[in-house]
Structures are given as structure tokens and as C-alpha cells.
Amino acid sequence: MVTKRGVAIAGARVAGGLVLVGAIAAVIVAAVLVPIPTIVATAATVAVAPAPGAEYRVCPGPILSNSQSSAQPGQVTSAVGNATIASGLREAAGGAPAGAVTRKSLAAPGNSSAATGNSPQLLEAGGAPNGALLAASQSSTAGAPDLRGFAATACGEATAESWLVGGATTVGRTSLIMLSNPTAVAANVRLTIYAENGMIDAPGASAILVPALSQTVVSLAGFAPNVSSPVVHVQAAGGVVLASVQQAIIRGLETGGVELVGPSAAPSATPVMTGVTITGTSAIAERLPTDGNGDMQAALRVFVPGTDDASLTVTATSEQVGAESVSFTITAAAGRVSESPLRDLPDGTYTLSVSSSVPVVTAARTSVIEAGALDFGWYQSALAQSNDFLAPIAAGPNPRLHLSNQGSSPVTVVLTPTSGAKVTVQVPAQGSVGVVVAGATTYAAAATGVLVASVGYSGGGQLSAYSLTRPNPLEAPIVIYP
């Protein structure tokens, strides 16, 4: 018997069930169709710009003589000639470099002459305000029977990672790697050496201890004997180092010059070398066919890190007004060092602009024969300077400041020396200018655009150059999640 009550209960039950199932279905449909706002609480963050450290520069010190080929860091070397340093500090924007720089000698345990003060130097601008500019460079002349020539290099900042493009360890070529650690912490340096046949297995090069505030010198031949075109990747842990390579050449009994090579710019698809001075091409051409003279030829050394081969277009732009620029294309195998001769370039000063398919590290080398003296120079690739920079000019023969404008509009630059008259220079778009400057002084440059700059010396059978490195950027602000 179906009672009214039973019907009512069943009805209520069905209705209740339907309402509930409907509600659940509605929730599901709504969750699909209606965009529900998502509330995400923002994480507590603080972006902090680290306090800038005090400005400093490290000068690698005098030219060293080392007859033995030893990779031992404890080897005994001795200085050949003194290194003279030109440094400038500009504390306030505008005006001439006028600040006082303090110098400190770095310990050089392998250098028997270091005790006499002829040692690597640490230049500090203690107490200089933020935004102060500090720059220095050094030059030295060697006149020993087996080591003769002129070498100038920029005093740079120590870094955790750098690329040395230069040197050779074939017969008669000596390459010393100078690792200068200006920090208060010992640096553990790893050298990765690449050559024309790829990476060279050098077990001892992976952990070179550079004590705090000192310089360690190792001979590249100890790790990589008999390579003609090495490129060294320097990585420091702990403290940081300024790496330089000192290359000396002796061909038979004839000295072939000496050069201090600073670090090239980090791998880049568009490295630029400016102030590449090609001189005495005919004299060199005469001697080139002789065995062992191959490295007299001006050349571009390229290393391709990574695994992709590089295709490079090199454009040589002369400083001579009205000269056509010359372009040529080369390919470079990945993981190997290749050297391309810079043939067919008439005497002159050039800017080499490279455009590569993958980032590469580069440097150029030229030689000079003049008055029976031979010398050579390395031109490191460099990054463009900011608008305000200092150009320290170490003493040397016929110093010239080379400025290259990679931009598409002319740049005017005003050069103010420590003492003397201002010079105003116009650098055309895509052009280069060489400015005759005085040695042993520092110029403050104020440009209307960015320029790649280097300093070159050439004269009396002496040749050297160094590019002006851009100061390490201030540490980028970092986001902290406290």
C-alpha cells in the first residue's frame, strides 16, 4: 500500500538527491567555465645592489727571463729591465686625472729580483668615491742578449675567468704565464690550454695555487710543449687573478722580440681589435720563407669555444682617411685554435672587426723589422669603453691612442691629459683614428659615443700594444628572498 507519507518521503528523497547532484554538477561546470581568480601571495623579496668594492689595478711586473723550460711554479726567474707604470685616478667626473694612487708590491716568490722592488704592483685608490676612475699601464724594455724588445701592457682587474690569446712554445719561443692574485685569498687556478689540434691534456695545469697578494709564474711549455698557437682559458677559484702571458722569441741567435699579452675579451660574436699596426711588410716578406720565421707574418688567432664551427668575416679598416676597408672570410673549427695570416694588407694601422657565427676569442699579432731589430706585438680584442674612460699611456716609443668607432654615427672625444692641452678628436662612423699622445701620462677621455680603444707603440724596431679594458661592471643587483 502506498501511503501519502511514503510518497512524500520518496519525493523528498529524490528532490534532495537531485538538488545535491545538481549542486555538484554545477560546481564542476562552473569550475570549468568560470575563470576563478588565483590568488598568489607575492614572495617577500629585496633587490640589493651590492656595495662596490674599492678600485684597484694589477700590473704584472717586469719582463722575466727564464732559460729553463719548467712548469714548476717555484722556478727561479729574474727580471730583465724595470717596468715603468703610468697610472691615473680621476675621482670626480670631468677634468684631468689627478688623484693619488697607492702602490703595493705583490710577492713574487719565483722572481729573484723581486726583493729589489722590481715586482708586480697592486695599485689601489683607497678611499676614492663611487664613480672614480682608475687606470694604469706598464711598459718595459729588455736589452739582454737573449731577450730583447719592448713590451707594454695594461694593468687590469683580476677576474675569475679570462682568456689569454697569445704565446707559443715551439723552438725558440718562450711563454710564461703570469698569474697575479691581488686578493687576500689564495686562488686555485685552472688553466685549460687549447692549440691547433684542440685541447691539450695538461694534468698539472688544473690546480695551480696562487697565494694571496702574490704572483705565480708558470711556463706554458711545461704543460703544452711545442705548440705554435695556444689559447689559455684561465679560471680561478677562491681568489681571482690577473692572467698575462709573456712571449719571447729567439730565432737561432737572433732575438725576435718580447711581448706581454693581457687577456682578450670573453667569447663574443663580434670581437674588435684596434690599432693593429702593420709595418715593414716587404722586409718581413723577404724573411718569411726561412724556416722558423713563419710567425713574423701578421696573423689573426681565433679560438672557437663550444662545439659549433665558426664562420668569420674579418673586416680590416685602415686609419688612413679614405682607404677602402678589406674583408675576408675564414672558417674556424670548433674547439681548436686557428691562425689566419693577414696577407695583402699594406703598411698601416688597422681595426679588425670580426663577425662570427658563434662566439669566439681572438687576438692579432704583427711583427716589425727595423734597423736590424725585431719585435712583435699582440693586439687583444676589447670591449667598447663607456663614454667616460681613462687612457693610461705608459712610456714607450711613439705612443698612439687608437680609437675605433663601431657605431653608425661619428663620435667626438675630448682627451684631457694629466698635464698639458686638451685634444679633441672626431672619430667617423665605422672608422678609426690614431691619436699621437704623450707617454708616461694618463688621458681622461670624454666621448659622445662608445669607442674601442687601444694604445700602440712602434718605432726603432720596437713594437707593442695593449687594448684598454673596460672596468669590470659593478656587480648586478641581486634579488634576495629573505
Add this chain to the structure above:
Amino acid sequence: MRARVTAVLIASNGADFLPRTLAALEAQTRQPDTLIVVDTASTDSSAALLAGIRPTHFVSATGKMSFGTAVTHALGVIPPPESNDQWLWLLAHDTAPEPGALAAMLATVEVSPSVAVAGPKQMDWDSPGYVREFGETITEFGATFPLAETELDQAQYDRLSDILALGAAGMLVRHTVFNELHGFDPALPTADNGLDFSIRARLAGHRVVGVPAARVASAGDGLAGPGWSQKGRARRRRQADGRAAQLHRRLVYAPAFAVVFHWLSLVPLAVVRSLGQLVRKQPGAITGEFSAAFRTAFDSRIREARGNLRRTRRVGWRAITPLRIAGDEVRRRRSLQREIALARVRGEPDRIQFIASGGVTTTLTAAIVGLIVFIPLFGAKAVTGGSLLPLSPSAAELWGNVGFGWRDIGLGFVGAADPFAAVLAVLGSLTFWSPSTAIVALYLGALPLAALAAWFLAARLTDKPWLRTVAAALWVLAPPFLGALDAGALGAIIAHLVLPWLVLAGLAARKSWSASAMAAILFAVTVAAAPSLWPALLILWLVSSATSGRSIARVIGIPIPALVMVAPLAWQQFRAGNLLALFADPGAPAPRGNVGLIDLLSGIPAAGQAGWASIAASVGLEPSVLRLVLLVVVVPLAALAILALFLPGPSSTRAVFGGVIALVGLLTALGATHLALTSVGNSAVFVWAGSGLSLYWLGLTGAAVIGLHTLKRGATAPGFVSVLVVAVVAIPLLAAPLIGGWSVKPGTGALLPALVTAEAAASPRVGTLVITPQTDGGLLARVVSGTGATLDDQSTQAQTGGVTESTAALASLVANLASPSGSESSVQLSGLGIKFVLLSPSLAGAASLESETAGLRSASALDGNAALTKIGNTFAGTLWEITGTPGTASLPVAQPTNVATPAGVIILTVQGIVFLLMLLLALPAGRLQPASARVMNPILQVSRAGFPAGGTLEEEPANAAPAEDKPEPEPEPEPEPEPEEEPKPEPGPAAEVEDEDYDPDAETILRVPPAVGTTETPNSGGENRGH
């Protein structure tokens, strides 16, 4: 000289009883000589009825007055007594004497001149075969003690004569004595009025006798005495009045020097007795205790009453000592009552049958599975990973992290702890010698505990053993539970284990204070462990309160402990304008992949599809397809649950409740997936959806079990299939601890390198800065003290708070430390108390080019910092020690502790008191619990047994509605007649189903004591009198 009897009949709205009373009066074999009737401002037809019998005097009082006052009033209309042979017979409107009552009493008093007070045997109004009351006495401490209980009159009291006291109703008093004693004490309107009068009569040198041959039917309407109504309010009022009367008598009877002490003890005693009332599950009596104490303390009538006693007392107290009841006799009588009550209650068969119906087997099976699955945990001291961290090394530290004080997280701050800290403190105290072991033990016991909880909840829904096992299996293998175990979401694990008990206690709360308090405690535990359940549980609580009718008092208070626990934190978060952060999961935040709606419907709380994602990836199945495939886990359950909603049966209401639980659970989970309140570095941490899914799963499982139960035949296959699919889906997560891929790591619980741990042994507050590179190139910086962060140190307030002054300063130091910088940050870090810097690797799967760069930059800067000495690479990352600074760096001491500030003390005290009271109320009272008057009342028992389904039963509301008289102990069976118990059930299949419906709450027929013959009992429907 022949005795003259003046009958005094007092009526107060007694029209229901008066006709019988008046008829009985007229039927007396010995008529009173004078009849005075007093109408105390009745609003019904009492006055007319009284006038109808033509009394000698009709006194109409203008206002309400007590029985005693009315009698005194009435005596004003007759001249004072001339001799000792004049008697007063005191009657109330509900006092119907049997015809020979007066004659019998007079026969007794006439032969005994020393007797001043005589009283009849008071019989039940409706069942005249039962004695209701016959004489009273007091214990050694002065408490009232009735000589007779409600029991069948088998002449067992008929040899009683000299007694200490009598009830006022039907009392025969010598008029001279009544006047001499100044009548009843006006301070005792109902309770103890007759007792006090009788004692004073005794002390004045008279005798008080009971006359068993005189029988008066009494309805206990509450006029002449305290009344017998079992309605909750009347009962509570009677308790309060009784207590007040006892205290009043105590102050009146006490020797003068003791009065002050008694007065001073009033309120302290009320406090102590209130705690006792909680233990006895009588929280309703607490108000009465205090009102009685205060009423008595400020009662001006005590002096008057003492004077009255002093003037009339002729013999010493020693004279009545033999009439008091001895202490051991009191104990004997009480234990007898308990035995009777237990014997009656035990008539109820055990419906649960934990052992016989497979509860033990199910739990043991789950335990074995759990032990196998968690084999890697054997011997582990702690589990870490996911949201898990070790606990503090001592129970004292755990308890120190409860309440309001120093929160030792990062650089620390003063604030309120998460309520979860209290849960951890309790949990960790279980293994006080090594608190972290408690979490290992919880993992090992998680599966059997879940099985146990689900089994007991299912036992309430079904009597079929295999269905209970199905429910337990579904609950153990629930994807949100296994997901929480996999992710180390301790709060969600605890919530999953507690939820069935909470529902169980919540269902029972309507009928039992004990269950109500238990539900309140479990509610607090659940929302402390899984704050995301706050809204859902509050909704369920509201629904429950709205439908609980008269038992709302036991439901309404359930969230109180939880609110008390969360209040300090809520206040601080409210002040910070971040109230939403209360929903943040306690414990260590751990970023996990968020999930979508389909995953939620499948009950899967976190990315990885319950471990299937990697399997699917290896066979090339699309994640979107996998999601749909996994939805199969819920299909059988949902189908059964929906079926349960529509199938007829008494449990369909419960199925609807299950559906509502599932709905709010799903909504909670859906909300959780849209709410990220905390973050780890640059990774947002969403609220753990698994807690809501546990609720969703609970509702689904419950409804499905009801559906299976209702299906009866053919339920085996669907039940088996639903368990099978859930079990298959659970395989990857169950296998994860054994074959790898588990995010929880058993071990020693060491979070920091051994060097730091060793240093912490010497200086426990040594600080370590932990830097972790983030995917956006930022750095996460955390300061931990000693051996590392602990779970009980965690604070959602710290995790959800923004940047403060101290954290900004720390950030600046870290940034400079992680960069070659001119800032001497290492010195300042050392000043903060940091001795070690740990560069921790990014989480697996959370590494990017940016994080690598940030890591290299930090490592290089730390290497290049002369003030740091590199220790080396450890399991936790690369470690540096700050050595360039003098002294030993140590973080500031964790001050203030939770009892060091007034706020902290107040918070701990209030929370402690609330939980103590709840625990007292929740504890099984055992022998202390008073036997319910209903259990003890043989009249009700007999009427119930003999006449189970009178017509009135149909008027009862539908199944869950409780019967009238609420407050009674849990074991008492509750008559809950189902609507289906109509005399003529519907024919057909529906009726067949209904016949077998299972409801443990259904009416239970008690065995009737053999002494009581059912035939003697009229069909009175006694329990429905309250209607």
C-alpha cells in the same frame, strides 16, 4: 479528645490534577474537619474547581508564593490552635490521597503523643503500584538522601516508622508544633522544605514518623516539593535549587563559629564541584552550582532561620544522629543503583563487534601493508623531505614552541605560534625521548590508523562486515592520503586520520556531552593540522547546528577549542591585514605542481598524477589522456554515492549528508588550487588541496557505503570493483618508498653538515646562513640555528609576512656576501650570530641557467672572501665558516619564552583551561557518571518494554530527531522510532528493504527486571509526558 484535622490544599495552575485530587479528598473515609483551599494566582480553571467543592475557607492569593508561605497564609484565616490535638494536613493540587490515608495517619498519631509530624507514602500518580517517595534523611555531610527510590511497592517499606524527615506533600502536622516552629523556612520554597521542617521538629523534641498504610498519589508537579519532571530545564533548576537548599541548611545548622568558614567555602566549592559536573557529563549543572553558591552567599534569610532554629531547638544534634544515613550505607545504595543501571544498559547488544565482524583483521591487514610499504623507515630517527622536518630534540622544546612568544624561525620574531605546534607537541611527547621518532611511527602506523578510523565510521553506517572492510580499504588507499604520505604533508595526514573520528563524534554529539567534547577536540586538531578545512568544517557545523533541534547546546560549542587555539594567530594576521594567511598549511612550505579540476575529481592532490605521470611518460601516454584514465578511480564510488541518494532507505538522509561533505570537500580543494599563500624563494606554494580532497573522499566513501548497504543483493561486485580500481591507482605511490621516487627521506634527520651539527653540540645557538639559488637568478636566504630548522619552529606568520626591517637588513648582507663587494658583510653576519654559510644546491628540477649563474657568482664571491674559510662540499651543499671575526658567533637566545610575557601566559592559560575542560568533559566518566533517571525509573522501562509503539510514537520527528529529555549519558539507548516503523509497512520491495535497515541508534528494547511484571503497568506512554 478527638483530633481535629484542618486540611490545607494549595493549588497553583493545577487544573490538570485538581479534579482527581478533589475527588480523592471527598472520598476520604475520615473527612477533615476544616478545609482551607489556597489558590496562588492560578491562571487556569483551578480557582473554579476549588470553589466547586465548597471549602470551609477559600483563600485567594494575589501572587505566586511557595507552598510553605501559602500554608502559613492559609492558617491566618483560622484561629490559633487550642490544643495539641489539632492537626494540619498539607496537600497540594497534585496530591491525591487514597481513601484511607487520613484515617491511617490519624490512627498512628493518636496513639503516639510524641509524634508531631506524620507522612504518607507518596505513590506515582499514574502507576499507583510504585513508591515515589517515602521519607528522607541526610548523610553525614548534610546532603539530602531519599529513603525510597522509585520502585515497585512490595511492602518493603511498610515496617518503617521513625524517620528523620518527610516530604511536605500529604504531611500531617500538629498545629501547635507548626506554629511553634514558624512553619516552613521561606528560604526553602520547594527543595528540602519538608526535610528542614522535619529536622526542626525533631530538634524541638518531637517525633517524625512515616505511615506506610497511608498512601498518597503524587504527580510531582513541583509545588509541594522539588517535582519529578525529567525535562532538561526543570531538572537543572531542581539541581540548582537542591544545591542551594543544601547550602542554606548548612549555614543554618552550622555552629556559629563555623558559619564564616562555610560561607567562605561556598564559591571555591562551586568551582570544584563544577569540574566534577564536567567529569560527570553534566555541564548544564554548572550554572546551577554557581547560582546556588551566590544565592546562598547573599541570602539575608539565614540569620532569621538561624534565630528560629535556636529558639525552637530543645535537644542536641546528637539526638538525630541515629536517623542519619551512614556513609557506608550511602555508598552501598549508590553502587547498587549503578549495578542496576549497568544491568539495564547492558541489555543493548554490541552492534559494533570490532573483533567478530572483521575490524581486527582489517586493521591488521592494513598494518602489514603499511609495514611492508614503509620498510625503508625502519630504524630511521626522523623523516625529512617534502613538508617534513625533524622535530625539536626534546619534548620541553616542543612545548616551548606552543603559544605566544619567540618564534625561532630565521632571525626570529615575537608572535603567536601556529595551532599546529600544539598538535606537534602532543605528537612528539608520545616519544618524548626522541620526538622526531613520533613522525616515523606515525608513518608506520598511518595505514592501520586510517583503516581503524574508517572501519568504525563505517560500522555506524552498516552492519555488514565486508562493507566495513570495503570502507576501510577505500579510506586507506585514498589518493589524497597516499599523496600526503608521499609529499610529507604531515598536517594532511593527521587530518585524514582524524576526519572519520570527527564525523563519528560529531554524529554522536547530539546525544552525548562526552562525544560533543571529543568532537570539539578533534575539530581543533583537524583545523590545526589542515587550516584549509576551516570553511568546510564550519559549513558542516552550521548545517549540523541548524538541524540539531533541542540538542543544539551540544553542537554549537564544537568549534570553540579550535577558535581559542587560532585566536592569537588570527588577531596578529588581522592586524597585519593578512587574514587569508590563516589558511596557509603549517609546516615547512614545499612547492609542488598544481593540479586541475580533473585531478581533483580523481582525488589527486599534487602534480605527478599519483605517480602515474612518469609511468605514462615512459609509455608515451599524453598527460591529458592519463588524467581522464585516472578519473576511473572515482567513477564507481561516485555512481554508488549517487545511487545512495536516490535509493529509499532510512540512511538516505545520511547519504545526503555524505554528498554535502563531498561537495564542500571538493570546493575546498578547488579553492586550495587557486590559493598560494606562501612561497619558497620564487616558487609559489599553493595550499595543499589534499585536505579538502580527504573530506571529498570521506563524503564519497560514506555515501557509497550507504549505497552498497542499501543495494543488499548484487552489492558485492560494485563494492569489489570500486576497491579494485582505487587499489590499482594506488600502486605507484605505495611502491614509491620501496622502489624510489619518494619525496620523503628517512634518515637521521640531519639537515646541516656534520661540522655544523658538531659545533651546535657545543653552542646550540650557532647560526648558519643557508643560501639557495633560485630559478630567476635570485637567492633564497635562510638563517637556521643549531642543527637546523625544526618542524615545530615553523610559523605561517613568518612565511606569509612581508619584508621586515630585519629581513631587509639580512637581505642586504646576503647580497653583498654573494658578490665581490666592498662591504664587510661577513663581520656583520657574525654579529648577527652566523658562523657558517651554506650554499645549498637548487632543488632537483628547479635549476635553470639563472640559478646556476647565481650559484657560481655566490660561490666565487664566498671563495674570494678572506673572512670565510671554505670547509668543502657536503651533502647539504658547499660550506664556509666565518673565521675572520673574533669570538664565537651565536644567535640571540630565544627570548621571550611562551610564559615570559603577560600575553603569553594569558593565552596559554586560556587555551589550557579550555582544553582541560574539554578533556574532562570528553573523558569517559565510568562509575562517576550518574545513572540517568530514565534508566533508573522502572516505570519508564516497563512502559517501554510493554508498549513499544503506541499511537503517540508516530508523532516523533524523522529518524535523527532525538527524544524529549536530552541530558543523559551516552550508553543510554535512545528511542528513535523510524517513520518506517508504522504498523503497516508498505508492501513490496521497498518494505522488504526497510525491514532490514540497519540503524544502531534505533530503538533498543531493554530487558525488564524480573521483579517487575509488565502486566501491572498501565499504558501510560510515560516518556511522552513531556509533550
